[in-house]
Amino acid sequence: MATERSYYEILGVERNATDADIKRAFRRLAQQYHPDVSAEDSAADKFKEINEAYQVLSDPKRRQIYDMVGPAGLGDLGAGGSPFAEGFGGFGDLFDAFFAGMGGAPAGTRRGRRPSGADLRYDVRITFAEAVKGVEKEIEFDLLDRCPTCVGSGAAPGSSPITCTACGGRGEIRSVRQTMLGQMVNVTVCTRCQGEGRVVDKPCQACHGEGRQSHHKKIRVSIPAGIDEGHQIRLSGEGEAGTRGGPAGNLYVAVHVTPHEVLRREGTEIYHDLQLSIAQAALGTIAKIPTIDGEEELEIRPGTQPGTEIRLRGKGVPHLRRQGTRGDLHVIVRVQVPTKLSKKQRRLLEDYAAESGETVTSGGFFDRMKDALG
Numbered sequence: 051m052a053t054e055r056s057y058y059e060i061l062g063v064e065r066n067a068t069d070a071d072i073k074r075a076f077r078r079l080a081q082q083y084h085p086d087v088s089a090e091d092s093a094a095d096k097f098k099e100i101n102e103a104y105q106v107l108s109d110p111k112r113r114q115i116y117d118m119v120g121p122a123g124l125g126d127l128g129a130g131g132s133p134f135a136e137g138f139g140g141f142g143d144l145f146d147a148f149f150a151g152m153g154g155a156p157a158g159t160r161r162g163r164r165p166s167g168a169d170l171r172y173d174v175r176i177t178f179a180e181a182v183k184g185v186e187k188e189i190e191f192d193l194l195d196r197c198p199t200c201v202g203s204g205a206a207p208g209s210s211p212i213t214c215t216a217c218g219g220r221g222e223i224r225s226v227r228q229t230m231l232g233q234m235v236n237v238t239v240c241t242r243c244q245g246e247g248r249v250v251d252k253p254c255q256a257c258h259g260e261g262r263q264s265h266h267k268k269i270r271v272s273i274p275a276g277i278d279e280g281h282q283i284r285l286s287g288e289g290e291a292g293t294r295g296g297p298a299g300n301l302y303v304a305v306h307v308t309p310h311e312v313l314r315r316e317g318t319e320i321y322h323d324l325q326l327s328i329a330q331a332a333l334g335t336i337a338k339i340p341t342i343d344g345e346e347e348l349e350i351r352p353g354t355q356p357g358t359e360i361r362l363r364g365k366g367v368p369h370l371r372r373q374g375t376r377g378d379l380h381v382i383v384r385v386q387v388p389t390k391l392s393k394k395q396r397r398l399l400e401d402y403a404a405e406s407g408e409t410v411t412s413g414g415f416f417d418r419m420k421d422a423l424g
Contacts, residue, residue, distance in 0.1 A: 057103035057116065065117070069108065076104040164246050164296035167194065167262075170289045171302045176273060178310035182320075182342045182367050184275030188268060189303070195265035196291045196298075200254035204261035204294035209252040211294065214243035221247040246294065261294040271303050276318065276368040279307045312340055318367040318377030323384050324360075326350065331385045341365050341379055348381065356385040 058065050061075040083096040090096070106112045106121075172189055196202040205211050213219040217240035225236045239245040253259025269288060277283075282302045289299025314321050324337055334352035338345050341362070348360065359382055366377025391399065403410045 057107050057121075060099055060103040061107065063107075067107075072104065072107050076100060076108070164294055165292050166297045167290035167292040167299040169299040169302060171304055173304045173306060174271070174273075175306045175308060177308050178313065178315070179342055180273070181277050181279075181305070181307045182275065182315075184277070184368075185273050186270055187273060188270050190266065190268040192264060192266050194262045194290045195267065197254060197257035197261050197263045199256035200261060202261045202291060202295045204250045204254055204257065204259045206252040206254050211248040211250050214240060214247055214249050216240050216242040217247065219247040221245040248294070250294065259294070261296075262291040269301075273303075273305060274370060276370040277305050277307075278315070278317075279305070281305050313342075315367060318369055320366045320377065320379045322379065322381050324348075324350075324381050325384050325386050326354070327386055328388075331356070331383065339379075339381060350383070354383055356383060358383040 058067070061067075061072060061079065063071050063075050067075075079100045080097065083090070083093045083100060106116050170191070170193060172191055174187055174189060176185060176187070197204075199207065203211055214221075217223055221240055221243060222237050222245065223240050225238075227234050227236065240247075243249050250259045254261070257263050269285070271283060271285070273283065282304050285301040285303065287298045288301035291298045312322060320342070322339060324339065326335070326337070330337075330350065331354050332352065334354070335350045337348050337350050339348045339362070343365070346362070346365075348362075359380055362379040362381065364376045365379035369375045369377070388395075400410060
């Protein structure tokens, strides 16, 4: 190959790259420049170049000679000949290194792997206080669980699944075709065993060879303190069982929180609107504040203004990821203006206004008529 670039540059790796680094780089470039995939006119030449570099660098002996004296020292050990030469160790390794993630057998069925069961979702509703403090809930649901008769194998008691003779237990059928670049490998899921690598000769009568049955399940779920609306808890392996002994899926518990009557939450912070009268705000008072831990008394100083925020440290929501720490409770002062006044109340307020030099309307027309007639 006539090129001034080193094999390391061609693959885009450092000279101290590991075998795994080299294989990973080749796989990426091969997927990009293979003529059957790339639309570039020079794809075939680039692929030959990439393959030649891989043939040398993936072989310890060739790589050592190349590092010492360059490509001229390789001689008969060079990468000439078929683009899929012995450095790949056979077309099976070629497929794994070259076509990983590019199709063929589905990821869940390659190499005789039994398919996983389905994931499940369960919605649970908890109170505001339970979300803040944490709680344990018992939930129950129906699912396809492992068959107790065959213990999930799908085979009748006294028998067991046998190796698929069509694929030899690999779960896939490989075929080879000759192209201008050498041998190309095509891999499909074995139709006899559906990619599992095993077949059930004598199926279980209870589950008809599937290895699972409908079941009603009860489990206890620990909901951590500080969880919020929309959060999910993943319980690994608590979903549906896979067919014929395949791994179980996961159970996702979606949490919904019932709002509190007078408290509202923003992350780890809790907010409460405290309603005060004009007199309480002006003269001060002792107010009872609802918290997650029960009512607490809070001193309101004289002259407290509307919109004042009073923070109670550590009375908020626990941090999910920082154990032992909690947010705060924010008390927002709201001053209520009365809409109806007794005669005495109005006179007292009018006296206050006069004392303060304020101009006010001393009652409406009907109020004045009532006073005149009273």
